[in-house]
Amino acid sequence: MSKTELRQRLQQVGEAMYHHKHPFHLQMHAGQLTRGQMQAWVLNRYYYQSRIPIKDAIILSKSEDVALRRAWRKRIIDHDGDTGVGGIEKWLQLAEAAGLDRNYVISTHAILPGVRYAVDAYIDLVTNSTLLEAVSSSLTELFAGQLIALRMDALAKHYPWLQNGLAYFHGRLTQAPEDAAFAFDYAAEHADTPHLQSLVVRSLERKCALLWAQLDALQYCYVEPGSLPPQPDVFRPEE
Numbered sequence: 001m002s003k004t005e006l007r008q009r010l011q012q013v014g015e016a017m018y019h020h021k022h023p024f025h026l027q028m029h030a031g032q033l034t035r036g037q038m039q040a041w042v043l044n045r046y047y048y049q050s051r052i053p054i055k056d057a058i059i060l061s062k063s064e065d066v067a068l069r070r071a072w073r074k075r076i077i078d079h080d081g082d083t084g085v086g087g088i089e090k091w092l093q094l095a096e097a098a099g100l101d102r103n104y105v106i107s108t109h110a111i112l113p114g115v116r117y118a119v120d121a122y123i124d125l126v127t128n129s130t131l132l133e134a135v136s137s138s139l140t141e142l143f144a145g146q147l148i149a150l151r152m153d154a155l156a157k158h159y160p161w162l163q164n165g166l167a168y169f170h171g172r173l174t175q176a177p178e179d180a181a182f183a184f185d186y187a188a189e190h191a192d193t194p195h196l197q198s199l200v201v202r203s204l205e206r207k208c209a210l211l212w213a214q215l216d217a218l219q220y221c222y223v224e225p226g227s228l229p230p231q232p233d234v235f236r237p238e239e
Helices: 003-017 024-030 034-062 066-079 087-097 100-106 113-128 130-156 160-165 167-190 194-223
Strands: none
Touching: 003 130, 003 167, 003 194, 024 034, 024 130, 024 160, 024 194, 034 066, 034 087, 034 100, 034 113, 034 194, 066 087, 066 167, 087 100, 087 160, 087 167, 113 130, 113 194, 130 160, 130 167, 130 194
């Protein structure tokens, strides 16, 4: 495939598999979730957010390319922070706006087993794959910008009590497209055979599946059954 054809193929994966079409997100954006269900999402999503810098550090450790390492370490700073507030701290601000205790969230003791399994599987994917595959797994950011803009509007409209916690999404509006452009250019340059291009596509598909699985866990435990999840230690919303 040409670079343009590869981009079109990845776009097809995103349209079919990215989690913007998951019922949990559709209900969120329509204002149909309760405060407790939103709290469950913020709490469980934190585990994924907290592992992003770890994932990026693993990718850095795989590369002998100075240019790649220089560009990629920006991602760690974006999430961990440096002189400013990073994405993880901004997510904790969202958790506090949702009415959650930050230490409770940081402990990750109350997240769903399904969410933990999916996020850990992402770390395993990056750890055990080639550098090209690991970089390609981040290409979900090709579709993140549009979802973030939609989410910000929905949260402000339907969940005004979260208004003071939206700084994370403001930052990602510019960070995600920049990161996606770099990762795609790298993948397109280094996937110079049909086999390598198929690995790029497959890595994106696997990452989409892991994002979808996290929302499956939330949907089945907090939305569809209409009852408290059976695990004794997970988050139990008050409403």
